[in-house]
Amino acid sequence: MKRISTFIISAFAIFISCKQASNPDQLINQKASLPDHFKLSELHQKVITSFISKKDSTMSILYGNHEAYNALDSNVPSSLSGVSATLVTWRQQDDPHWFGARIPGDLLAVETIKAAGTGKNTVLNYQRYTGKQLVKLADTTGRAGRIKFIMSQQASILP
Amino acid sequence: MKKYFLIPALAVTIILICLQFIRPKVDNPPVTGDLQAPEQVKAILVRACYDCHSNQTNLRWYDKIQPVYWQVANHVREGRKGLNFSNWDKLAPADRKGKLWEAINQLEEGAMPIKSYTFVHSNAKVSKQDLAVLKNYLAGMVHDMPNDTSKIHALDKQLQAKAAQERQKLPESPNGITYLPDYKSWQVISTSDRFDNETMRVIYGNEIAVKAVKEHHINPWPNGTILAKSAWDKIEDTNGNVTTGAFKQVEFMIKDNEKYKSTKGWGFARFKTPKLTPYGKDAMFTTECINCHKPMHENDFVFTFPIKN
Numbered sequence: 001m002k003r004i005s006t007f008i009i010s011a012f013a014i015f016i017s018c019k020q021a022s023n024p025d026q027l028i029n030q031k032a033s034l035p036d037h038f039k040l041s042e043l044h045q046k047v048i049t050s051f052i053s054k055k056d057s058t059m060s061i062l063y064g065n066h067e068a069y070n071a072l073d074s075n076v077p078s079s080l081s082g083v084s085a086t087l088v089t090w091r092q093q094d095d096p097h098w099f100g101a102r103i104p105g106d107l108l109a110v111e112t113i114k115a116a117g118t119g120k121n122t123v124l125n126y127q128r129y130t131g132k133q134l135v136k137l138a139d140t141t142g143r144a145g146r147i148k149f150i151m152s153q154q155a156s157i158l159p
Numbered sequence: 160m161k162k163y164f165l166i167p168a169l170a171v172t173i174i175l176i177c178l179q180f181i182r183p184k185v186d187n188p189p190v191t192g193d194l195q196a197p198e199q200v201k202a203i204l205v206r207a208c209y210d211c212h213s214n215q216t217n218l219r220w221y222d223k224i225q226p227v228y229w230q231v232a233n234h235v236r237e238g239r240k241g242l243n244f245s246n247w248d249k250l251a252p253a254d255r256k257g258k259l260w261e262a263i264n265q266l267e268e269g270a271m272p273i274k275s276y277t278f279v280h281s282n283a284k285v286s287k288q289d290l291a292v293l294k295n296y297l298a299g300m301v302h303d304m305p306n307d308t309s310k311i312h313a314l315d316k317q318l319q320a321k322a323a324q325e326r327q328k329l330p331e332s333p334n335g336i337t338y339l340p341d342y343k344s345w346q347v348i349s350t351s352d353r354f355d356n357e358t359m360r361v362i363y364g365n366e367i368a369v370k371a372v373k374e375h376h377i378n379p380w381p382n383g384t385i386l387a388k389s390a391w392d393k394i395e396d397t398n399g400n401v402t403t404g405a406f407k408q409v410e411f412m413i414k415d416n417e418k419y420k421s422t423k424g425w426g427f428a429r430f431k432t433p434k435l436t437p438y439g440k441d442a443m444f445t446t447e448c449i450n451c452h453k454p455m456h457e458n459d460f461v462f463t464f465p466i467k468n
Contacts, residue, residue: 022457024378029349033467040468041369046344050361052352054303054399059352061361088468092352097455097462099267099294100260100355104466156391156403157317158343159433 031132032090032104038134040110045086048072049156052092059104060089062153067115073155080122083115087150110134113150124151178225183232187214192248200296204244207272207283208262211238214245221279234273241450253356256300260355261451263293268454301354305397313392313405317433330435332428334442338435339411341365342387348372348465352393358407362463363387372465379424379459384414386461406433412461423449423460 034040045063049072052059064072067082093105110129115122124147128137190213194201210216211234222231242258250258265271266285277283285293304310329338345363352359364372365385371377380386392404413419413426427448429438438444452460 022378024375027377027458027461027464028372028375029464029466032349032464038468041346044344047347047361047363049403050350050359051403052359052393052401054395054401059350061347061350063347095351095462095464097268097458097464098351099264100297100353102352102354103349103464154402157314157321157406157433158389159406159409159435 029104031106034088034107034110035133038110038129040086040088043084043086045084047156047158048085049153051153057092058089058108059092059102060087062087062150068113069155071151072153080115080124081118083113083122083124085113085150087111087113107132107134111146111150113147175225181225182223183229185216185218185232185235187216188245190214190245192246194244194247197296199292203285203289203293204262207266207285207289209244210276210280210283211235211272212242212244214239214243219280230275234276241447257356260297263290263297265454266290266293270454297355303395303399304357305395305399307394310392310394310404314394317405320433330430330437332430332437333439334422334426334428334445336411336413336426336428338409338428338430338437339385339387342385342389342409342411345369345387346468348386349463351463352401353390357393358390359393359401359403360388360390362465363389364465368465372467377459377461377465380414380461382414382416384412386412386463407431408438409435423452423456425460 045065048062048064048069050061064085068085071078071080071083088110089108090104091106091108092102095101095103112127114125116125117123126143126147129135130137216235272283331337342363345365346369347361348364349362367381367383368386371381371384387409389409390407393401394404395401408429408431410429414424416424419426422445427445431438455462
């Protein structure tokens with residue numbers, strides 16, 4: 001009798017433990033993650049805004065330092081010196097956890113803007129990295145347009 | 160040996176018989192305004208959900224045998240509390256829509272209808288085709304709204320009010336969680352484009368959270384983790400470019416196994432509009448958070464697939 005109950009209890013315990021938590025590795029969004037060599041989190045820039053292109057099915061987050069934030073926050077007169085900003089763009093995918101949401105899928109590009117010089121002589125340097133491995137692009141066509149596009153974004157309201 | 164069995168068996172039988180006379184009450188209060196939906200959609204919901212989520216509960220004789228009946232009655236009571244298709248008129252149009260999306264998501268994740276119920280009521284099972292019917296119905300409710308003037312106006316109003324805002328004291332949620340202004344400088348772990356309710360969101364993690372993501376230690380998330388999620392209206396132009404509009408709310412989930420034991424180890428809080436008005440009449444508002452996050456119980460109640468950066 002005792003043996004039977006021990007058996008039943010342990011069978012039950014095994015049954016319960018079978019219902020395991022999901023594997024953390026599968027919960028990380030690998031295809032949207034940035035490669036190890038691109039240390040975005042170490043730049044300590046904060047989110048300025050985010051936007052979506054329905055036509056391209058992409059979603060982007062614009063990060064920046066304090067100077068970039070001020071330059072894009074409509075209530076503060078803008079100056080470009082010291083500006084450093086990073087725009088990350090992903091292809092959208094359906095959220096497997098929520099019908100009704102789209103989340104970042106493949107990492108498409110990172111674009112950076114950095115100010116050099118001060119005052120009137122400030123220039124904005126632009127760099128584009130593409131693909132999952134964020135390969136630095138030598139081609140600079142369209143550069144002025146991209147700077148203009150990024151610097152014309154408005155900071156999101158974040159109380 | 161035989162005698163040993165006989166007495167307990169007799170006792171159990173007697174108790175079971177007695178139990179049949181102690182009966183919880185499941186009545187059907189009046190239907191004030193039933194869900195309106197296309198016939199095909201409605202039929203699926205009636206078949207699979209109405210026993211617990213309407214005032215038209217139709218219990219079969221085998222549901223009424225004790226002690227099962229207790230559980231059934233409890234399911235009906237709790238089920239109606241969170242979602243009742245018979246009082247559909249009591250919900251604002253936006254809340255009706257929200258509840259429907261939540262309902263279909265619970266279905267898709269297999270969290271509803273409750274397993275022990277479908278085990279007995281096999282006709283309540285929802286097939287792949289049924290699910291597709293429901294999803295199509297919801298997808299049909301999503302419309303593009305370029306240059307939505309009311310949304311643009313709401314944003315302008317918030318922009319103008321921005322300069323005037325000054326807060327002396329940080330607001331506090333009914334369960335005692337104080338607003339955490341620092342989240343604005345945390346790292347992002349994801350972003351979400353919600354076409355069910357026309358909002359876009361950014362999900363932030365504090366340092367502990369970001370480290371946990373880098374080390375893949377996110378199931379469960381370590382104590383001290385804080386996840387924040389801010390939400391805005393979506394404003395769309397005629398080229399399909401969508402930017403953030405008026406600020407809707409920020410929500411927090413703070414991990415502490417001990418302190419927040421009664422709410423699955425997470426402290427939930429929500430602050431609405433730029434005024435950061437705490438959400439919830441009393442501390443019980445967290446039931447709503449937990450009920451919707453429940454299908455994620457195998458992922459420590461977290462929906463987001465975090466991004467490493």
